[in-house]
Amino acid sequence: MSTTDLAAPSGNGFEEAWHRLRRFDIGDSVAHGVTLLAGAGIFLLVGVLLVELWLNSRLARHEFGWKFLVNSIWDPIAQHFGALPFLYGTVVTSLLALIIAIPLGLGTAIFLVELVPAWLSDWLAFIIDLLAAVPSVVYGLLGIFILVPVIRSTVEPFLHSTLGFLPLFQGPAYGFGFLAAGMILGIMVVPFIVSVSREVLLAVPQEQREAALSLGATQWEAASQVVVPYARSGIFGSIFLALARALGETMAVTMVIGNDPTIHKSLFASGYSIAAVIANEFAEATSTLYVHVLIELGLILFGLTFVLNALARLLILATVRRGTVRP
């Protein structure tokens, strides 16, 4: 008797809870849990990625320390490794890429936003976006067989005869080298500059343009002195994004940079980049130290692109939030 008395209330409570769970909470919590798991999985993935890179480069860090970054000798047979030639190559090719891509991309974006009707602008932007979809290895293919011969026969002799007094443009014209890598990278990152710059330029309020034009500014003056400055942090964001792409780009660079781990002043000379040396030598690395050195180079690359991407995202976010016109 007393047992049923005791059991009844708890049974009711349990049943009630069970009903509530069946009607709502279980399904919802399971769905919440499963999707949360996927989200947490992404955090975990990035975390494990960092840990793996860190652990698997420990030998290189213990052996060379910070000197690794400034040492310019790369001799795998003598187990002597310095990262400077690769840092140099990566920086030089990326800067070259930006020198080409910034005017080209920004000019295109201004044209698309300020001068053409919206439907044409959308179509042209779509075609330019397709440039970003072309695989890197195909850019490399075009680089080897189309761009390099042109550089060897036309671009380098021309630069040599006009700007040959600068050490940058001296030496024999091989075709393969910093110049080829920089040019192909420049073409590859243009779509990023165009699409993001176009986005932030579109977000500039129409009143800004109208105000400038009504004060008597020409269309170019309105664009260059009012619209572009208004969107400048977003444009910087697009440039950082492009730079991050250029730094990490592997295949196209590997195929045209010439793969020579020495530092040359001339842009005509062959060089090497961080991504290219990993791509070329990782599968053939013979000692554990060698592998760890290459993974440390990967870690450096990761760090660089991490910082640049973070900066780019913040800048773009800040600009797009401020403007309100065409979402």
Next chain:
Amino acid sequence: MTRRSVTNVLMLTFTGACALLTVSIMFYILGYLAWHGASALSWNFFTKLPAPVNVPGGGMANAIVGSAKLLLLACCFGVPVGILAGIYLSEFAGHTIASVLRFTVDLLNGVPSIVIGIFAYTLIVLPMHTFSTLAGGFALGIMMIPISVRSTEEYLRAVPSSLREASLALGAARWTTITRVVVPAAFRGILTGVMLALARVAGETAPLIFTAFGNNSWSQGWSQPTASLPFMIYTYAVSPYDDWHRQAWAAGLVLVTLVLFVNIVTRLALARKMPLSR
């Protein structure tokens, strides 16, 4: 004309020239690929194994199958994680967690593909002591996650809240609302995002170099190295043989046709703008 109006005309012409140049690069690329690739393309390309140097008539059948297997693996791994995380972002996550997760996803999107390759190498190739299809598929799968997450989230957010409210008002639980109402409404968009992610990783070479490696014959299984179309383009293009160069062009044409086809069809199917897809 005054100096100001001359500058105006000059600079506007300059921006026009930039746009013309940028757009025409795309057509140059297509033109060169079609020109060099079409002449090297034949039925053998799709049905034969690679031939040794100086033996005519080789193909890339193993690389085509290898690429398909790698992409299948990548989908199995990357798509569920991507879509579920996208649903979490759009339907469940609080503001703070959502922005942190979104930021992490963007950063993952920015990780150089070669670094993803190293990751797959340390995680899968080292313990298994062999290059494998599995490791390559895993690397490509990771690269699919960011795009699927962001596009899933974007299209789920685009579903009008009145649909959700109507479903909830009828007494449906949240998860029923999500699986029966919200996701079906955004299904086309989500599919598009997945297709674009697939098109992006289909051309990736860097993460395959030391994961899937390469193979001159059929792959012996999921735990063995496999050939793939992008990797074949790379090795053939840097080789010194004319015949291999022609094969590389043919493979490049096939790859770009596939990738651009998916891009154009999916983007036209949706008149809406996509988030940054690379």
